[in-house]
Amino acid sequence: MVGNHLIIPGGTRTIDATGKYIMPGGIDLNVHLQRPGFNTQTIDDFYQGTKAALSGGTTMVVDKVVPDKGETAKEAFVKWRKWADDKVGVRPSRGVGWLTKYLKK
Secondary structure (H helix, E strand, C coil): CCCCCCCCCCCCCCCCCCCCCCCCCEEEEEECCCCEECCEECCCCHHHHHHHHHHCCEEEEEEECCCCCCCCHHHHHHHHHHHHCCCCCCEEEEECHHHHHHHCC
């Protein structure tokens, strides 16, 4: 919290940021973590990719979900989520908005 005369709960660590710049974490809107395709797979899985993002100040990533041939967007989303849920180090999201044209299939 930022402000004057705040009620601070016990056990809370206070950081004096006098003279410092305070910035929110970044959001990377275009990542491809653990993405298979073209007979290969990206080198960063969700653990390594989000760990690297966090070390650079990124606190949220939007991964791109790409359905396999014959797979619905929903099936692909569920698969991606299973890959990511136990591994992410930042707040994840999946870029499925661009897939809405596939949802009718």
